[in-house]
Amino acid sequence: MIESILSALIEPALLLDAGGRVTIANPAAQDRLGVWVIGRSYVSVLRQPALLGPVEDAYAKGVTGTARFTHTTGEVDTIFRVTVSPLAGVDGRRHVLLVFRDLSEAYAGESMRRDFVANVSHELKTPLTAVSGFIETLQGPARSDAAARERFLGLMAKEVTRMNRLVGDLLSLSRLEGQSRKRPTERLDLSALVGEALSTLRPGAEAMGVTLEAEVPPEAIAPGDRDQLTQVLTNLVENGIKYGAHPGSVRVAITAVAREPVIKGPAWRITVTDAGGGIPPEHVPRLTERFYRVDTGRSREQGGTGLGLAIVKHIVNRHRGRLRIESTVGQGTEISVTLPAEAGRRSG
Numbered sequence: 568m569i570e571s572i573l574s575a576l577i578e579p580a581l582l583l584d585a586g587g588r589v590t591i592a593n594p595a596a597q598d599r600l601g602v603w604v605i606g607r608s609y610v611s612v613l614r615q616p617a618l619l620g621p622v623e624d625a626y627a628k629g630v631t632g633t634a635r636f637t638h639t640t641g642e643v644d645t646i647f648r649v650t651v652s653p654l655a656g657v658d659g660r661r662h663v664l665l666v667f668r669d670l671s672e673a674y675a676g677e678s679m680r681r682d683f684v685a686n687v688s689h690e691l692k693t694p695l696t697a698v699s700g701f702i703e704t705l706q707g708p709a710r711s712d713a714a715a716r717e718r719f720l721g722l723m724a725k726e727v728t729r730m731n732r733l734v735g736d737l738l739s740l741s742r743l744e745g746q747s748r749k750r751p752t753e754r755l756d757l758s759a760l761v762g763e764a765l766s767t768l769r770p771g772a773e774a775m776g777v778t779l780e781a782e783v784p785p786e787a788i789a790p791g792d793r794d795q796l797t798q799v800l801t802n803l804v805e806n807g808i809k810y811g812a813h814p815g816s817v818r819v820a821i822t823a824v825a826r827e828p829v830i831k832g833p834a835w836r837i838t839v840t841d842a843g844g845g846i847p848p849e850h851v852p853r854l855t856e857r858f859y860r861v862d863t864g865r866s867r868e869q870g871g872t873g874l875g876l877a878i879v880k881h882i883v884n885r886h887r888g889r890l891r892i893e894s895t896v897g898q899g900t901e902i903s904v905t906l907p908a909e910a911g912r913r914s915g
């Protein structure tokens with residue numbers, strides 16, 4: 568009876584008999600701790616003093632306790648909170664039940680949140696410090712210097728624009744997280760969308776010596792969210808402009824994919840290519856992390872926040888699409904977004 572109850576538990580659980588041996592290790596415990604624990608004494612299984620105390624108390628005093636237990640396999644540490652409870656055994660003697668709850672995920676979430684807050688604060692602090700510096704100068708030494716005032720106001724406007732962008736990007740990220748399960752349904756022409764995005768970006772690109780080229784079919788219809796896909800195109804093309812070659816060109820192409828294996832159906836692939844310095848391979852897997860930048864100084868100088876690709880990734884996920892980044896140092900970068908061409912069936 569107790570064996571089948573323990574098998575039904577998702578958490579690893581061990582039952583110790585009156586002699587302190589493991590009589591039952593449920594499947595989760597066998598999975599996480601190993602099959603070898605069955606029949607062993609709890610002292611050799613648990614080893615950590617923090618946990619041995621509560622087990623001894625459960626046997627001696629019949630009290631329930633909890634303890635933290637770190638289990639190491641290879642390079643990975645798993646942290647468990649273990650509940651230790653005395654039980655009356657069928658033999659009339661005291662048995663002890665240990666139930667393990669995995670805390671690692673909660674910890675990982677916690678530390679991600681901490682990093683995120685630290686990053687946001689830092690990103691805001693830099694422009695704020697700059698702006699307060701300018702205000703001080705304007706109140707003091709530059710008070711009656713018209714030329715300096717003009718220059719400082721310009722610099723302040725730039726910093727404020729950056730803070731505004733940062734806050735805007737953070738808001739879009741949190742909105743996206745909220746709707747990640749809701750698939751967009753509007754039918755869009757991706758070719759037209761590319762055309763519109765490129766005309767908006769062209770003046771800025773040309774000012775930097777970059778020409779924008781499109782190679783798209785007359786029509787590429789797919790379900791999508793217009794504003795969000797425009798945001799994707801804008802960030803990818805802006806990245807190509809910022810980090811590509813000067814002078815140079817950024818090319819946006821749309822090709823049809825008859826059957827994308829992961830999407831399991833027809834798809835459109837939008838590819839943005841530049842011939843810039845490229846991205847060293849060790850950075851590529853991390854580019855979609857929030858605030859991750861290869862060269863923070865260079866990105867900041869261009870008003871970047873390092874949130875662009877994190878937003879792109881979220882939007883692509885919401886569209887059930889795929890994002891691929893391919894880059895060769897010294898040759899350039901090709902980023903492709905593959906989107907389902909048809910609205911998904913039920914599962915979406």
Ligand SMILES: Nc1ncnc2c1ncn2[C@@H]1O[C@H](COP(=O)(O)OP(=O)(O)OP(=O)(O)O)[C@@H](O)[C@H]1O
Binds near residue numbers: 806843846866870
């Ligand atoms: N086409 C590219 N060529 C070289 N490096 C790139 C390219 N696209 C992105 N990167 C690198 O990836 C980093 C992250 O890009 P992302 O778009 O997330 O941020 P950003 O462009 O710096 O800031 P934001 O998009 O918020 O303006 C960039 O800082 C840059 O180092």
Ligand SMILES: [Mg+2]
Binds near residue numbers: 802805806871875876
């Ligand atoms: Mg960007």
